[in-house]
Amino acid sequence: MTVAERKWWKDAVVYQIYPASFKDTNGDGIGDLNGILEELDYIKSIGVNTIWICPMYDSPQVDMGYDISDYENVYPPYGTVQDMERLIAETHKRGMRIVLDLVVNHSSDQHAWFKESRSSKDNPKRDWYIWRPARYVNGERKPPNNWLGNFGGSVWQWDPQTEEYYLHLFCPEQPDLNWENPETRQAIYKSAMEFWLERGVDGFRVDTVNMYSKGEMLDAPITDPGSEWQFAGYQYCNGPRMREFLGEMNQVLEKYDAMTVGECPHTPDMKRVIEYVSAKEKQLNMVFQFDVVDIGQGPYKFQTTPKNWKLSEFKAAIDRTQGLIRGTDAWTTIFLENHDQSRSITRFTSDAPEHRVAGGRMLALMMCALSGTLFIYQGQEIGMTNFGIDWDMSEYKDVDSSNYYKMVATRTNNDPTALAAAKASLQHLARDHARVPFSWSTGPNNGFTPASSTTAPWMRPLDDAAVCNAKQQQSDPTSVLAFWKRMLTVRREHKDLLVHGQFDDLDKDNQELFVFAKTWQGKKAVAVCNFTDKEVQFEFPKEVAGEKLKLLISSVDGEREGQKLAPFEGRVYLA
Known part of the structure; x- marks a missing residue:
């Protein structure tokens, strides 16, 4: 491809924002859209040209906004649709682009569509979700298959009102939409995509993008004999109609020259990944593969010990994702952190006081020298690290963390050794570490809330703002932030070589x-x-x-x- 034909998103540096934890301007303890607006100049100063905002849609917040009750509205503590329109305009005014999270594998059980779907078996929207009758084994009612949910337990929830099970690959409050139904798909495109594209959004990070086609939903092989529920990622990902569904979705996106980056778990076959991101296939622009960030995880993510990886494994994972563009028309991504991962300095270098700055700067250099679209997560640019092992389990707010800890407690009858090991693995890998409030300064609540606020932040801020905050780093030439700025300048100056x-x-x-x-x-x-x-x-x-x-x-x-x-x-x- 000639330089002239390059799409804008290939040279993009994307900054991911988790609204609840970025900046609270009204003192209610929760970040908001006005907090993002206030800091657009800070974000631009890093060398970023695109922002990606995690779900800001209306939601009961069972899974931090990934359970959406209204795609066309904003979660009230974050702001309003008008605030979003202002944020889009202000982002564009600064020569930057804005990408939203597209969460359409599932909705909230509070969405009007699902309320109708569950109201009766003959409701017109019944088939907008995935309903199945029970299986009976020796007279006992059982779910339709043995699939394990992403947050533990069965993926099936019994609904006594209509006496059938509905599918939820995540929380029971997140029923899966039925992509097999063309009417459902059209409603998704109109409500979740075109509503925002018409308002000037430049693209989407597409959540769980390879789960729309579920295939035959047969039992998964038994890999955990101690459990009734079995890992089924290879059953419900990359199903037979994925190409068709993404092609149809892309026809909507193409009208707006909108970028897509899909979240693509459980896809070890690189040929399959290349199909998703090949330019000629017209499905997705790029995907997030999890080869790199899955390093050191156990068979069930947290069932592992900290630092349980070798550098050769880390390098091989990078090689796989970088290799996507070798001799193909595909594209790739670079990321070490997001809202679902713990902090990269803690995981891949050292968060010891004498090493954390060096580790943060070295990882910035490595990432900026890799090919593909670069993604930075809020706080990564100042070298934020995981919170300490001394934090009580009550500080872990994520459903994934608490479910895992409860499961270990139940399985081991509250064995103290097993619980200590579970907590150590959570302290290393939990999603909570990315979700603590951003450290803006050394002020009250690390500058996350207004100084006059008397409301505690929704999640405890880090204890180390004295040595790691954005205000101090903006004037410190030796800081992690200063080095990110320098390295992103180098990346721009040598973009043919470093990006492509x-x-x-x-x-x-x-x-x-x-x-x-x-x-x-x-x-x-x-x-x-x-x-x-x-x-x-x-x-x-x-x-x-x-x-x-x-x-x-x-x-x-x-x-x-x-x-x-x-x-x-x-x-x-x-x-």
Whole structure:
């Protein structure tokens, strides 16, 4: 593709905002749209040109807004549709674009559509959701299959009013919409997509995008003999009609030149991923694969110990996602954090006081040197880390965390050793760490709420704002924020090579260093990242040993001579 034909979203740097935790302007303890409006200039100053806002739609908030009761309205504590229209206009005024979350695999059980659907078996909207009769085993009523939900338990909820089960891959309050019904699909496009596209939105991050076609819904294989419910991700993802559904959705999006990035779990087959994001297939522009952020997770995510991964595994995961664009018309993404992940400094480097800044800067360098569309999550740019092991379980607000802890308690009869291990894994991997209020300053509640507010934030702010807050970092040239700004400038100046270049891992088995090359039409860059808390001597791999390499940037300030890397130092060289 020639430079002239490049789509705007390929060179985009996207900043993800979690509205509840970004900034509270009215003192009710919950972030709001006016908080985002107030900080648009801050966001732009980072070097970002697109913002992505997590669900701000009206919702009972069982799953933090991913249970939508009205696609055409805003959750009142966040603001109004008029506030959203103002936010869209102000974002565009600054030369930036705005992307919303599109959550259409399921709705809330409080959505008018579902209220009708569950009211009777002959309601016109009955078939807008997925209803099935019970199975009976030895006279006992059972759900239609053995699928395990994403938050534990069965995916089926018995509805006594009409005496059938409905499907919910997530919470019982999140019934799955029936994409097999063409009438439902058209209503989704009109209400969830066109309503906002007409108001100037530039695209969508598409939640659980590969779950719309469920296939035959047969029993999943037994992988957990101790449970009645079995992991079924390979059953309900990537079903037979996905291509058709996404093609139809894309016809709506194309009219608006709208960008899509799909959330694509449980898709190990790269050929399948390329089908989703191939330009000629006209399904999605790009997807989030979870190869990198799933590193170190157990078979059931939290069933693991902290730092349970090797650098070679991390590099192989990056190689898979970077490899999507090698010799194809596909596109890829780079991210280490989002609202569903814990903080990358804690997970992949070290949040010890002496290393957290170095770790944050090195990860910024690595991400900015990788190909694809770059996604930064709020707080990542200032190096926010996980909260401490000393925080009580009552501080974990996420349904996923509390369900896991309760499950361990039930299965082990409250065994203290098992509960301590469960808490340690949550302290490392829970989604809650991304959802704490943003640290703006050292003021009350870390500047998240107005100084005059007497209402506590909906979630406890971090204890470390004295050493990590946006206000201080904006004037500190050695900060994580200052380095993100520099690195994003470097990425823009060398975008052919760094955004579009071919990635090659030059030292796959090295468990201390990540060394990779980027090449584009005769140009070459080499990145070297030290993933240890020790000084490491390095030599350039044979593939580039003969090249004349000039240091472009280091994540450590001052003169960087020779081939000795400081703890958690990253460098980029140009050939």
